Amino acid sequence: MKLLAVCGMGIGTSVLLKMNAEKVLSQLDIEADVDATDIKSALNPDSLAQIVLCTPELSSQLDGIRAEVISVENVFDLDELSQKLTKSLL
Amino acid sequence: MASPSLNEFIAPEAITFGHFESFLEASEAAGDLLVSSGLVLKSYVDEILEIIQTKGPYMVIAPSVAIVHGRPSDSVIKTGASVIINREGVFSGNEKNDPVRVIIAISAKDDAAHLQMLTAIAEVFSQPKAVENLVNCSSSGEVLDAFSINLT
Numbered sequence: 001m002k003l004l005a006v007c008g009m010g011i012g013t014s015v016l017l018k019m020n021a022e023k024v025l026s027q028l029d030i031e032a033d034v035d036a037t038d039i040k041s042a043l044n045p046d047s048l049a050q051i052v053l054c055t056p057e058l059s060s061q062l063d064g065i066r067a068e069v070i071s072v073e074n075v076f077d078l079d080e081l082s083q084k085l086t087k088s089l090l
Numbered sequence: 091m092a093s094p095s096l097n098e099f100i101a102p103e104a105i106t107f108g109h110f111e112s113f114l115e116a117s118e119a120a121g122d123l124l125v126s127s128g129l130v131l132k133s134y135v136d137e138i139l140e141i142i143q144t145k146g147p148y149m150v151i152a153p154s155v156a157i158v159h160g161r162p163s164d165s166v167i168k169t170g171a172s173v174i175i176n177r178e179g180v181f182s183g184n185e186k187n188d189p190v191r192v193i194i195a196i197s198a199k200d201d202a203a204h205l206q207m208l209t210a211i212a213e214v215f216s217q218p219k220a221v222e223n224l225v226n227c228s229s230s231g232e233v234l235d236a237f238s239i240n241l242t
Contacts, residue, residue, distance in 0.1 A: 007148070012157055016208055016211065019209060056186065057148035074153060074187070076155070
């Protein structure tokens with residue numbers, strides 16, 4: 001499956017989210033591709049992502065996209081990410 | 091293979107302790123440290139401030155911690171970071187994670203070093219007492235020590 005990690009510019013927060021999501025997904029034994037990207041790319045209607053990870057301030061800008069949007073309050077908290085991904089995937 | 095630790099991306103002069111009236115002012119100070127460290131041009135700092143003003147405080151990504159940056163562009167000379175420690179904290183408008191006490195400004199060229207730096211940032215701040223340890227530091231040397239976690 002495919003996930004996107006999104007932030008305003010696709011080089012800071014999104015990369016941190018991507019790294020932590022990869023850690024959590026491998027702990028959960030889920031095979032997935034996670035790409036870090038900016039908001040504009042996440043809004044592309046051709047995106048195949050099933051899940052988009054972002055911080056709460058950005059989630060409203062992603063309204064209407066096909067993917068499920070998961071907003072993460074503490075990007076460094078692997079437990080939060082793990083709980084939210086588990087709830088959505090398992 | 092060992093990756094570089096965060097202290098390798100930050101010069102001692104790029105760490106400042108201070109009190110700030112607003113999140114914007116603190117972010118500008120963090121950006122100015124990137125300029126004085128020779129990592130970015132002043133236009134990069136203007137961009138950071140514009141992003142905060144237009145997109146809101148989404149860069150406050152964990153309790154007490156903000157990572158501010160602009161786009162990879164010609165304004166970026168070299169990948170690196172600066173640090174502002176603001177013990178009293180400043181309010182950004184990010185309800186979940188305010189007050190902000192640690193601001194890291196990063197200058198990112200879109201390169202491998204930038205990914206190594208973010209990996210190191212994630213490693214430092216995934217430590218349970220990272221913020222507490224940082225705000226209790228009294229010198230830039232102590233901050234660099236706190237950032238010297240080595241990855242394996």
